Amino acid sequence: MKKAVFIKEGQVAIKDAPMPEIIEQDDAVIRVVRTCVCGSDLWAYRGDDAKEAGSDNSGHEIIGIVEKVGAAINTVKAGDFVIAPFTHGCGHCAACRAGFEGGCQSHSAATNFSNGYQAEYVRYTHADWSLVKIPGQPDDYSEGMLKSFLALADVMPTGYHAARVANVKAGDTVAVVGDGAVGLCAVIAAKLRGAKRIIIMSRHEDRQQLALEFGATDVVAERGEEGIAKVLELTNGDGVDAALECVGTHLSTETAIAIARPGAVVGRVGVPHTGDINVGDYFMKNTIFAGGPASVTTYDKAVLLKAVLDGDINPGKVFTQTYKLSDIDQAYKDMQERKTIKAMITID
Amino acid sequence: MKKAVFIKEGQVAIKDAPMPEIIEQDDAVIRVVRTCVCGSDLWAYRGDDAKEAGSDNSGHEIIGIVEKVGAAINTVKAGDFVIAPFTHGCGHCAACRAGFEGGCQSHSAATNFSNGYQAEYVRYTHADWSLVKIPGQPDDYSEGMLKSFLALADVMPTGYHAARVANVKAGDTVAVVGDGAVGLCAVIAAKLRGAKRIIIMSRHEDRQQLALEFGATDVVAERGEEGIAKVLELTNGDGVDAALECVGTHLSTETAIAIARPGAVVGRVGVPHTGDINVGDYFMKNTIFAGGPASVTTYDKAVLLKAVLDGDINPGKVFTQTYKLSDIDQAYKDMQERKTIKAMITID
Structure with a gap:
């Protein structure tokens, strides 16, 4: 089977790899239907993070068909269409019960997160509680709907996590710091939770437009001190009830703190x-500082899959270009050059 | 009138001071009925903080009788018996409306907090919304009830703040890090909010006993790594739903983080x-890191004064010794030497 691997700064490539197999009883093997490139994949591609030639990319977002399952899997069976969350919680430890499966206490960090999923097949660890079944089969859905399902593997739940840990509620004034796919999904999440006013901090016109379509009410293009002044001006000096920090840099975090009124939450999901x-x-x-890895399974099962199926939200719109797996290097290049907000990959 | 001032490390003394007057229209002058010594007063007394000879102590907790009010005061009048919160919010800015008057956006930090209140009379700034009226007069109440009213000026609402920002709710397992008056009040607050299990981290037997009386279910006397291991053992490795950090040191904060399960809140009220x-x-x-100066008026009016009047809580028990104002130096000494948990001061 084919799999994308990291070659060097500015280059990924497809190589042949052995078919993944069931190793643990709670594994599943999944045939990938769609995967994509994450902003976090670009750290090594840009040369900011060191990475060994020939190693897995960090790609961790797929939807697919269950190919086979280990003996301990009771919730899905071969042939099921699933979202494969990047977090693999057990569902019963104290962290999972509280809805924080990113910190699942039954699993090691090594097996609790997805990695190397830009491939035709993947081995999915701790599959029993974590996988999210989609009714029917891929052919039952439009390409737009498949994109939205794919967004449920990471970016949409991650945007939702920012809003949930920031306790965004009906009537709130919210600012979203960052206009990547996660920031745009945080706009969707804030609106879904009833925010009255949603300010997106974004410098890129295509992303500003999508944010407005997703429910943003105001756009602040300025950054740093000017951006802070603009948000405070828009809120009559009050600051916002919740600041959703979707970048992870020093500047974005300081900005989020500065625009938050006393007692407001900075919901942060950008890897710091x-x-x-x-x-x-x-x-x-x-x-209040809150946030970390999202609770993908929890949000998909409780809120987000239904919202997608009902057409209430359309997070798949963050995928502005589609590429074949064999063209994945171009997908990386276009994301790095901001020619696409997020690149979807079909399996050839 | 008499007032306690800082003389030097290890010495405070009483001096004559001019009667405070109404300066701003929203001032009140209050005749002090009871005041006390705060743990924060001890920083300079111990010599850890530099302080000018003859300057005000940081003492900021009183109950008293309103002597006169400025023209903008509509909520209290001369003769009223009041709790004087250490925070002086306006009640109508975004921060106050959200219940965070410690960050009141209408007032400067200089006038939003009490200072120099170990005295016969005080000038209370921004009095209109902030003061909390007690029904009747001091003579209508027992000494124990007066102690509990005095606790409502700071320590009880501060303990409550830790529990509120940590979102302590019915059925939770909570740990309180620190056994000072605030930590003990945090135990009361956790119980009031319905916590099922309350672990107090305390090395002092008198404080352990009071914590148990206030509703603690478990005592952990160990500190550092041993204390962390003990709390994890008590919670079957889960960690706690909320860790109330009532000290403010590096050790206490790291402990609170370590015993919190993933996604739990560290509610911190110890000045960092x-x-x-x-x-x-x-x-x-x-x-999740949450906390800061407490919302005294908000909690007193909404929850705590009624709970004291109804006899549901008895935070005044943290005052284990009473001193005359003229003996205040002894009160400082005894608190520093842990001969009393908290020292109450009567006005001679």
């Missing part, structure tokens, strides 16, 4: 590259 | 002396 932001520094403002 | 605890470091665990 923040440097020295000390928890003690924001005590007097009662700033 | 934490050093380098970076928000990025706890991302993978979804640790």
